[in-house]
Amino acid sequence: xxxxxxxxxxxxxxxxxxxxxxxxxxxxxxxxxxxxxxxxxxxxxxxxxxxxxxxxxxxxxxxxxxxxxxxxxxxxxxxxxxxxxxxxxxxxxxxxxxxxxxxxxxxxxxxxxxxxxxxxxxxxxxxxxxxxxxxxxxxxxxxxxxxxxxxxxxxxxxxxxxxxxxxxxxxxxxxxxxxxxxxxxxxxxxxxxxxxxxxxxxxxxxxxxxxxxxxxxxxxxxxxxxxxxxxxxxxxxxxxxxxxxxxxxxxxxxxxxxxxxxxxxxxxxxxxxxxxxxxxxxxxxxxxxxxxxxxxxxxxxxxxxxxxxxxxxxxxxxxxxxxxxxxxxxxxxxxxxxxxxxxxxxxxxxxxxxxxxxxxxxxxxxxxxxxxxxxxxxxxxxxxxxxxxxxxxxxxxxxxxxxxxxxxxxxxxxxxxxxxxxxxxxxxxxxxxxxxxxxxxxxxxxxxxxxxxxxxxxxxxxxxxxxxxxxxxxxxxxxxxxxxxxxxxxxx
Numbered sequence: 001x002x003x004x005x006x007x008x009x010x011x012x013x014x015x016x017x018x019x020x021x022x023x024x025x026x027x028x029x030x031x032x033x034x035x036x037x038x039x040x041x042x043x044x045x046x047x048x049x050x051x052x053x054x055x056x057x058x059x060x061x062x063x064x065x066x067x068x069x070x071x072x073x074x075x076x077x078x079x080x081x082x083x084x085x086x087x088x089x090x091x092x093x094x095x096x097x098x099x100x101x102x103x104x105x106x107x108x109x110x111x112x113x114x115x116x117x118x119x120x121x122x123x124x125x126x127x128x129x130x131x132x133x134x135x136x137x138x139x140x141x142x143x144x145x146x147x148x149x150x151x152x153x154x155x156x157x158x159x160x161x162x163x164x165x166x167x168x169x170x171x172x173x174x175x176x177x178x179x180x181x182x183x184x185x186x187x188x189x190x191x192x193x194x195x196x197x198x199x200x201x202x203x204x205x206x207x208x209x210x211x212x213x214x215x216x217x218x219x220x221x222x223x224x225x226x227x228x229x230x231x232x233x234x235x236x237x238x239x240x241x242x243x244x245x246x247x248x249x250x251x252x253x254x255x256x257x258x259x260x261x262x263x264x265x266x267x268x269x270x271x272x273x274x275x276x277x278x279x280x281x282x283x284x285x286x287x288x289x290x291x292x293x294x295x296x297x298x299x300x301x302x303x304x305x306x307x308x309x310x311x312x313x314x315x316x317x318x319x320x321x322x323x324x325x326x327x328x329x330x331x332x333x334x335x336x337x338x339x340x341x342x343x344x345x346x347x348x349x350x351x352x353x354x355x356x357x358x359x360x361x362x363x364x365x366x367x368x369x370x371x372x373x374x375x376x377x378x379x380x381x382x383x384x385x386x387x388x389x390x391x392x393x394x395x396x397x398x399x400x401x402x403x404x405x406x407x408x409x410x411x412x413x414x415x416x417x418x419x420x421x422x423x424x425x426x427x428x429x430x431x432x433x434x435x436x437x438x439x440x441x442x443x444x445x446x447x448x449x450x451x452x453x454x455x456x457x458x459x460x461x462x463x464x465x466x467x468x469x470x471x472x473x474x475x476x477x478x479x480x481x482x483x484x485x486x487x488x489x490x491x492x
């Protein structure tokens with residue numbers, strides 16, 4: 001039976017100044033969310049003369065109008081305390097507004113007290129007013145309310161997730177990495193195809209070539225094949241989509257393998273190996289791409305490579321000058337600001353696209369850093385091999401630990417966020433060992449173990465990597481289940 005929403009099911013939370021690991025959601029007990037509006041603008045019909053009738057015309061196409069910003073009306077009780085709404089209006093900053101809906105839950109619990117959340121990103125106060133502030137006679141006595149509206153850049157829903165295992169027949173080996181592929185841009189305009197293509201790479205069976213698996217229907221069905229350009233037993237630690245290509249790092253051969261994604265999906269990929277630019281002491285471990293012509297690969301010995309054109313190979317940007325430690329993870333917010341982390345507390349970053357790489361002191365002396373995410377130029381998250389999560393809001397000058405259930409044991413393998421930095425996921429392996437996926441819905445301020453819905457994560461020994469797209473309600477994880485067999489799980 002469908003559960004209809006009543007207006008008294010909702011409560012409002014504010015992330016003042018935007019989402020981030022240092023910003024806690026505020027429960028706005030005196031606020032009420034009003035109606036949502038999101039006008040998509042006027043559509044212009046383009047006509048041409050009817051080829052079969054004089055004095056008539058037929059529609060030949062249409063031109064979409066400019067959409068307006070999404071907006072949520074808001075009312076609040078006016079009190080003798082300083083008005084939060086008026087202060088937000090005067091400051092003029094962007095925030096995150098969340099409207100939580102629930103029934104039999106604690107409405108003050110920002111992580112567990114909801115069944116659905118409506119999110120307004122980059123929300124600023126667009127209008128402000130109040131009801132009558134005074135009375136001239138007894139009949140005019142009334143509560144004074146504030147009336148406002150928040151206008152933002154994007155509007156979407158966060159739902160409770162449940163787990164399912166995927167590709168059970170194909171994951172006969174440990175899954176080392178998993179990623180989303182690129183959607184056909186023409187189809188993506190009108191058909192929901194984004195987030196449908198998934199790519200994963202597995203560890204090789206002895207004396208055999210490493211295998212990849214892929215899905216082009218959102219994980220419903222999977223196909224596998226061998227990376228034919230690699231040699232038997234080559235370790236391929238990372239897979240990624242770059243433009244029209246699927247690229248797989250080859251740690252053993254100090255190279256990468258690539259093919260056209262369209263050919264891979266069609267079942268006839270032509271794999272090629274490129275070793276140009278790689279250095280033997282800088283074997284590749286991880287890759288980040290900001291676009292078809294701007295990707296970075298990090299490896300052993302502190303080596304950082306830039307990849308501009310897949311066929312041309314890489315060029316060395318840093319030959320272990322910023323750090324000589326083996327680098328394990330890399331991420332950037334754009335093509336200028338990138339960071340990487342690695343062994344023995346190593347953290348390096350650049351603000352000019354890699355022309356200069358600079359080292360900062362990491363958060364955990366003597367501990368290997370295993371995962372990182374750059375929310376903005378100064379706010380970074382780092383996970384380590386001791387199972388701890390750290391953050392900085394000043395570009396690495398100072399660090400603070402972000403506590404979560406089970407932290408300080410096991411290890412953190414991966415961190416992934418949506419592009420807007422609000423919803424994120426963390427792969428954590430407990431000391432047992434057992435792999436878990438944690439979620440944040442407030443930019444990393446708090447983390448909790450999935451699922452929110454019924455059941456539990458399928459039994460596994462480790463989740464090595466996560467795939468996250470631009471749907472707040474979809475995350476895939478790949479790892480190890482038993483012995484050498486792999487596993488792919490989806491929370492949707």
